[in-house]
Amino acid sequence: MLKTFVRQARADDLEILEAIENEADALFVSVFSIAGWRPAPSYAKPSQENGFILVASDTLGSDAIGFAHVLEVPGGGHLEQLSVRPSAARRGHGRALVEAVKSESRLRGYERVTLRTFAHVPWNAPFYLSCGFIERDPDSDFLRDLLLAEQQQGLGYGRRVQMNFDLTDGCIDSRFG
Template structure:
Protein backbone atom coordinates (compact mmCIF):
# COMPACT_ATOMS: atom_id res chain seq x y z
CA UNK A 1 0.00 0.00 0.00
CA UNK A 2 1.34 3.42 -0.96
CA UNK A 3 0.46 6.15 1.50
CA UNK A 4 0.62 9.88 0.95
CA UNK A 5 1.26 12.40 3.69
CA UNK A 6 0.64 16.05 2.95
CA UNK A 7 0.12 19.31 4.77
CA UNK A 8 -3.52 20.09 5.49
CA UNK A 9 -5.31 22.89 3.70
CA UNK A 10 -8.31 24.98 4.78
CA UNK A 11 -10.67 22.75 2.80
CA UNK A 12 -9.55 19.75 4.91
CA UNK A 13 -10.99 21.20 8.13
CA UNK A 14 -14.23 19.21 8.08
CA UNK A 15 -12.56 15.86 7.40
CA UNK A 16 -10.01 16.53 10.18
CA UNK A 17 -12.80 17.16 12.67
CA UNK A 18 -14.67 14.04 11.51
CA UNK A 19 -11.58 11.82 11.81
CA UNK A 20 -10.97 13.08 15.34
CA UNK A 21 -14.58 12.52 16.41
CA UNK A 22 -14.62 8.95 15.08
CA UNK A 23 -11.19 8.11 16.53
CA UNK A 24 -12.12 9.64 19.90
CA UNK A 25 -15.07 7.24 20.13
CA UNK A 26 -12.58 4.38 20.46
CA UNK A 27 -10.82 6.18 23.34
CA UNK A 28 -14.14 7.07 25.00
CA UNK A 29 -15.12 3.40 24.91
CA UNK A 30 -11.74 2.25 26.30
CA UNK A 31 -11.91 4.80 29.12
CA UNK A 32 -15.63 4.44 29.81
CA UNK A 33 -15.91 8.22 29.47
CA UNK A 34 -19.21 9.16 27.82
CA UNK A 35 -18.81 12.82 28.86
CA UNK A 36 -15.72 13.27 26.65
CA UNK A 37 -15.08 16.77 25.25
CA UNK A 38 -16.04 17.28 21.58
CA UNK A 39 -13.32 17.27 18.92
CA UNK A 40 -11.46 20.48 18.24
CA UNK A 41 -12.74 22.65 15.43
CA UNK A 42 -10.97 21.57 12.23
CA UNK A 43 -10.71 25.14 10.96
CA UNK A 44 -8.97 26.19 14.18
CA UNK A 45 -6.58 23.23 13.90
CA UNK A 46 -5.59 24.11 10.33
CA UNK A 47 -5.28 27.82 11.19
CA UNK A 48 -3.27 27.46 14.40
CA UNK A 49 0.46 27.94 14.72
CA UNK A 50 2.35 24.79 13.83
CA UNK A 51 1.15 22.30 11.24
CA UNK A 52 -1.35 19.56 10.45
CA UNK A 53 -0.32 16.61 8.30
CA UNK A 54 -2.87 14.30 6.67
CA UNK A 55 -2.38 10.68 5.65
CA UNK A 56 -4.15 9.22 2.62
CA UNK A 57 -3.86 5.55 1.68
CA UNK A 58 -3.33 6.70 -1.91
CA UNK A 59 -3.22 10.11 -3.55
CA UNK A 60 -6.84 9.85 -4.74
CA UNK A 61 -8.43 8.73 -1.46
CA UNK A 62 -9.88 10.72 1.41
CA UNK A 63 -7.61 11.24 4.42
CA UNK A 64 -7.78 8.48 7.04
CA UNK A 65 -5.62 10.13 9.70
CA UNK A 66 -3.89 13.30 10.78
CA UNK A 67 -1.32 14.66 13.20
CA UNK A 68 -1.47 18.20 14.59
CA UNK A 69 1.70 19.78 15.96
CA UNK A 70 1.54 23.16 17.72
CA UNK A 71 4.34 25.70 17.98
CA UNK A 72 4.44 25.99 21.77
CA UNK A 73 6.77 28.87 22.50
CA UNK A 74 9.65 27.42 20.50
CA UNK A 75 8.86 23.78 21.26
CA UNK A 76 6.89 21.54 18.94
CA UNK A 77 3.96 19.95 20.79
CA UNK A 78 2.13 16.99 19.27
CA UNK A 79 -1.40 18.08 20.11
CA UNK A 80 -3.41 15.36 18.37
CA UNK A 81 -2.90 12.13 16.45
CA UNK A 82 -6.02 10.50 15.04
CA UNK A 83 -6.53 7.60 12.63
CA UNK A 84 -9.91 6.21 11.63
CA UNK A 85 -10.31 2.92 13.55
CA UNK A 86 -11.16 0.93 10.40
CA UNK A 87 -7.76 2.00 9.02
CA UNK A 88 -5.90 1.24 12.24
CA UNK A 89 -3.19 -1.34 12.83
CA UNK A 90 -1.62 -0.61 9.43
CA UNK A 91 1.22 1.61 10.65
CA UNK A 92 -0.55 4.87 9.77
CA UNK A 93 -0.14 6.37 13.25
CA UNK A 94 3.59 5.60 13.24
CA UNK A 95 3.96 7.08 9.73
CA UNK A 96 2.22 10.25 10.89
CA UNK A 97 4.44 10.54 13.99
CA UNK A 98 7.58 10.02 11.87
CA UNK A 99 6.40 12.66 9.38
CA UNK A 100 5.62 15.07 12.24
CA UNK A 101 9.11 14.55 13.70
CA UNK A 102 10.74 15.04 10.29
CA UNK A 103 8.80 18.27 9.80
CA UNK A 104 9.73 19.46 13.30
CA UNK A 105 13.42 18.86 12.49
CA UNK A 106 13.02 20.69 9.19
CA UNK A 107 11.50 23.65 11.04
CA UNK A 108 14.42 23.74 13.47
CA UNK A 109 12.83 22.31 16.61
CA UNK A 110 15.09 20.40 18.99
CA UNK A 111 12.34 18.42 20.71
CA UNK A 112 8.68 17.44 20.48
CA UNK A 113 6.40 17.03 23.49
CA UNK A 114 2.94 15.54 23.96
CA UNK A 115 0.42 14.70 26.69
CA UNK A 116 -1.32 11.35 26.79
CA UNK A 117 -2.76 8.53 28.89
CA UNK A 118 -0.19 6.26 30.53
CA UNK A 119 -2.04 2.94 30.32
CA UNK A 120 -3.95 3.05 26.99
CA UNK A 121 -1.92 0.83 24.57
CA UNK A 122 -2.22 3.22 21.63
CA UNK A 123 -1.21 6.16 23.85
CA UNK A 124 1.94 6.19 26.04
CA UNK A 125 3.14 2.66 25.13
CA UNK A 126 2.80 3.52 21.42
CA UNK A 127 4.64 6.83 21.79
CA UNK A 128 7.38 5.12 23.82
CA UNK A 129 7.86 2.72 20.90
CA UNK A 130 8.38 5.83 18.72
CA UNK A 131 11.16 7.08 21.03
CA UNK A 132 9.24 9.41 23.37
CA UNK A 133 10.10 9.30 27.07
CA UNK A 134 8.14 10.45 30.09
CA UNK A 135 9.09 13.99 31.08
CA UNK A 136 8.08 16.75 33.48
CA UNK A 137 6.01 19.77 32.40
CA UNK A 138 8.63 22.49 32.81
CA UNK A 139 7.35 25.42 30.74
CA UNK A 140 4.37 27.65 31.41
CA UNK A 141 2.73 26.25 28.28
CA UNK A 142 3.06 22.67 29.53
CA UNK A 143 1.87 23.51 33.05
CA UNK A 144 -1.16 25.24 31.49
CA UNK A 145 -1.93 22.04 29.57
CA UNK A 146 -1.96 20.11 32.86
CA UNK A 147 -4.35 22.69 34.37
CA UNK A 148 -6.64 22.51 31.34
CA UNK A 149 -6.70 18.70 31.48
CA UNK A 150 -7.59 18.89 35.17
CA UNK A 151 -10.39 21.40 34.48
CA UNK A 152 -11.76 19.09 31.78
CA UNK A 153 -11.57 16.14 34.18
CA UNK A 154 -9.36 14.06 31.88
CA UNK A 155 -7.39 12.72 34.84
CA UNK A 156 -10.55 10.98 36.14
CA UNK A 157 -10.07 8.35 33.45
CA UNK A 158 -6.45 7.45 34.10
CA UNK A 159 -2.99 8.82 34.70
CA UNK A 160 -2.00 11.57 32.28
CA UNK A 161 1.63 12.19 31.50
CA UNK A 162 3.90 14.30 29.38
CA UNK A 163 6.34 12.69 26.97
CA UNK A 164 9.23 14.23 25.05
CA UNK A 165 11.50 13.18 22.24
CA UNK A 166 14.76 14.97 21.47
CA UNK A 167 15.43 15.50 17.78
Protein backbone atom coordinates in the same frame (compact mmCIF):
# COMPACT_ATOMS: atom_id res chain seq x y z
CA MET B 1 1.93 -2.80 6.28
CA LEU B 2 0.43 -0.56 3.60
CA LYS B 3 2.02 2.55 2.15
CA THR B 4 0.97 5.80 3.81
CA PHE B 5 0.96 9.12 2.00
CA VAL B 6 1.47 12.14 4.27
CA ARG B 7 1.13 15.76 3.24
CA GLN B 8 0.32 19.19 4.64
CA ALA B 9 -3.40 19.68 5.26
CA ARG B 10 -5.31 21.84 2.80
CA ALA B 11 -8.43 23.89 3.44
CA ASP B 12 -10.60 21.17 1.89
CA ASP B 13 -9.26 18.62 4.42
CA LEU B 14 -10.32 20.53 7.53
CA GLU B 15 -13.95 19.42 7.68
CA ILE B 16 -13.06 15.73 7.65
CA LEU B 17 -10.57 16.07 10.53
CA GLU B 18 -13.34 16.61 13.06
CA ALA B 19 -15.06 13.41 11.88
CA ILE B 20 -11.78 11.44 12.07
CA GLU B 21 -11.13 12.64 15.62
CA ASN B 22 -14.68 11.84 16.73
CA GLU B 23 -14.40 8.30 15.33
CA ALA B 24 -11.04 7.77 17.03
CA ASP B 25 -12.29 9.25 20.32
CA ALA B 26 -15.11 6.71 20.39
CA LEU B 27 -12.42 4.17 21.35
CA PHE B 28 -11.71 6.17 24.53
CA VAL B 29 -15.39 6.20 25.40
CA SER B 30 -15.37 2.39 25.38
CA VAL B 31 -12.05 2.06 27.27
CA PHE B 32 -12.98 4.50 30.03
CA SER B 33 -16.79 3.99 29.98
CA ILE B 34 -17.32 7.72 29.59
CA ALA B 35 -20.71 9.32 29.30
CA GLY B 36 -20.82 12.73 27.66
CA TRP B 37 -17.44 12.75 25.87
CA ARG B 38 -17.14 16.11 24.15
CA PRO B 39 -17.04 16.10 20.35
CA ALA B 40 -13.88 17.20 18.56
CA PRO B 41 -13.40 20.85 17.69
CA SER B 42 -13.60 22.31 14.23
CA TYR B 43 -10.13 22.48 12.70
CA ALA B 44 -10.79 25.75 10.86
CA LYS B 45 -9.34 27.83 13.72
CA PRO B 46 -6.37 25.56 14.59
CA SER B 47 -5.34 25.58 10.95
CA GLN B 48 -4.66 29.31 11.32
CA GLU B 49 -2.54 28.98 14.50
CA ASN B 50 1.24 28.71 14.54
CA GLY B 51 2.17 25.14 13.79
CA PHE B 52 0.95 22.68 11.19
CA ILE B 53 -1.50 19.92 10.39
CA LEU B 54 -0.47 16.84 8.42
CA VAL B 55 -2.91 14.37 6.91
CA ALA B 56 -2.40 10.73 5.99
CA SER B 57 -4.11 8.72 3.28
CA ASP B 58 -3.61 5.20 2.02
CA THR B 59 -3.58 6.15 -1.65
CA LEU B 60 -2.21 9.24 -3.33
CA GLY B 61 -4.92 11.87 -3.69
CA SER B 62 -7.54 10.07 -1.57
CA ASP B 63 -9.35 11.52 1.43
CA ALA B 64 -7.54 11.73 4.76
CA ILE B 65 -7.81 8.74 7.07
CA GLY B 66 -5.68 10.28 9.81
CA PHE B 67 -4.04 13.51 10.86
CA ALA B 68 -1.55 15.10 13.23
CA HIS B 69 -2.01 18.62 14.59
CA VAL B 70 1.17 20.26 15.93
CA LEU B 71 1.28 23.58 17.76
CA GLU B 72 4.39 25.74 17.63
CA VAL B 73 5.38 26.44 21.24
CA PRO B 74 8.52 27.84 22.88
CA GLY B 75 11.30 25.29 22.36
CA GLY B 76 9.59 23.21 19.69
CA GLY B 77 6.39 21.64 18.58
CA HIS B 78 3.62 20.14 20.65
CA LEU B 79 1.69 17.22 19.14
CA GLU B 80 -1.77 18.38 20.16
CA GLN B 81 -3.70 15.64 18.38
CA LEU B 82 -3.02 12.48 16.42
CA SER B 83 -6.06 10.58 15.17
CA VAL B 84 -6.56 7.76 12.68
CA ARG B 85 -9.92 6.34 11.66
CA PRO B 86 -10.45 3.08 13.58
CA SER B 87 -11.26 1.34 10.29
CA ALA B 88 -7.70 2.19 9.14
CA ALA B 89 -5.95 1.47 12.46
CA ARG B 90 -3.00 -0.85 12.94
CA ARG B 91 -1.72 -0.38 9.39
CA GLY B 92 1.16 2.00 10.13
CA HIS B 93 -0.65 5.27 9.42
CA GLY B 94 -0.19 6.64 12.96
CA ARG B 95 3.50 5.78 12.94
CA ALA B 96 3.92 7.40 9.51
CA LEU B 97 2.27 10.55 10.85
CA VAL B 98 4.56 10.59 13.90
CA GLU B 99 7.65 10.23 11.70
CA ALA B 100 6.37 13.01 9.42
CA VAL B 101 5.77 15.22 12.48
CA LYS B 102 9.38 14.67 13.55
CA SER B 103 10.69 15.46 10.06
CA GLU B 104 8.57 18.58 9.59
CA SER B 105 9.43 19.75 13.10
CA ARG B 106 13.12 19.39 12.40
CA LEU B 107 12.73 21.30 9.11
CA ARG B 108 11.05 24.11 11.05
CA GLY B 109 14.01 24.27 13.45
CA TYR B 110 12.22 22.84 16.47
CA GLU B 111 14.44 21.27 19.11
CA ARG B 112 11.85 18.80 20.34
CA VAL B 113 8.32 17.52 19.99
CA THR B 114 6.21 17.15 23.13
CA LEU B 115 2.83 15.58 23.80
CA ARG B 116 0.47 14.64 26.63
CA THR B 117 -1.24 11.28 26.56
CA PHE B 118 -2.80 8.49 28.60
CA ALA B 119 -0.17 6.26 30.20
CA HIS B 120 -1.88 2.88 29.97
CA VAL B 121 -3.91 3.05 26.77
CA PRO B 122 -2.06 0.82 24.26
CA TRP B 123 -2.38 3.25 21.35
CA ASN B 124 -1.18 6.15 23.54
CA ALA B 125 1.96 6.16 25.72
CA PRO B 126 3.11 2.62 24.78
CA PHE B 127 2.77 3.54 21.08
CA TYR B 128 4.70 6.80 21.51
CA LEU B 129 7.41 4.97 23.47
CA SER B 130 7.82 2.67 20.46
CA CYS B 131 8.25 5.82 18.33
CA GLY B 132 11.16 7.04 20.49
CA PHE B 133 9.34 9.42 22.85
CA ILE B 134 10.30 9.35 26.51
CA GLU B 135 8.33 10.29 29.59
CA ARG B 136 9.42 13.59 31.16
CA ASP B 137 8.10 16.08 33.67
CA PRO B 138 6.52 19.22 32.20
CA ASP B 139 9.43 21.69 32.03
CA SER B 140 8.00 24.83 30.44
CA ASP B 141 5.24 27.27 31.27
CA PHE B 142 3.23 25.99 28.28
CA LEU B 143 3.45 22.35 29.43
CA ARG B 144 2.70 23.16 33.07
CA ASP B 145 -0.29 25.27 31.98
CA LEU B 146 -1.44 22.38 29.80
CA LEU B 147 -1.30 20.03 32.79
CA LEU B 148 -3.43 22.47 34.80
CA ALA B 149 -5.91 22.81 31.93
CA GLU B 150 -6.26 19.01 31.72
CA GLN B 151 -7.00 18.87 35.44
CA GLN B 152 -9.57 21.67 35.16
CA GLN B 153 -11.25 19.99 32.17
CA GLY B 154 -11.58 16.76 34.13
CA LEU B 155 -9.36 14.49 32.02
CA GLY B 156 -8.96 12.23 35.05
CA TYR B 157 -10.06 9.06 33.27
CA GLY B 158 -6.61 7.59 33.61
CA ARG B 159 -3.04 8.64 34.37
CA ARG B 160 -1.71 11.11 31.80
CA VAL B 161 1.96 11.60 31.05
CA GLN B 162 4.18 14.16 29.40
CA MET B 163 6.38 12.76 26.63
CA ASN B 164 9.20 14.32 24.61
CA PHE B 165 11.17 13.49 21.50
CA ASP B 166 14.52 15.28 21.23
CA LEU B 167 15.10 16.41 17.65
CA THR B 168 18.72 17.41 18.27
CA ASP B 169 19.73 13.81 19.02
CA GLY B 170 19.52 10.85 16.65
CA CYS B 171 18.39 10.58 13.07
CA ILE B 172 14.95 11.23 11.71
CA ASP B 173 13.38 9.70 8.63
CA SER B 174 13.47 12.67 6.26
CA ARG B 175 11.35 11.27 3.42
CA PHE B 176 8.55 13.69 4.26
CA GLY B 177 9.09 17.30 3.33
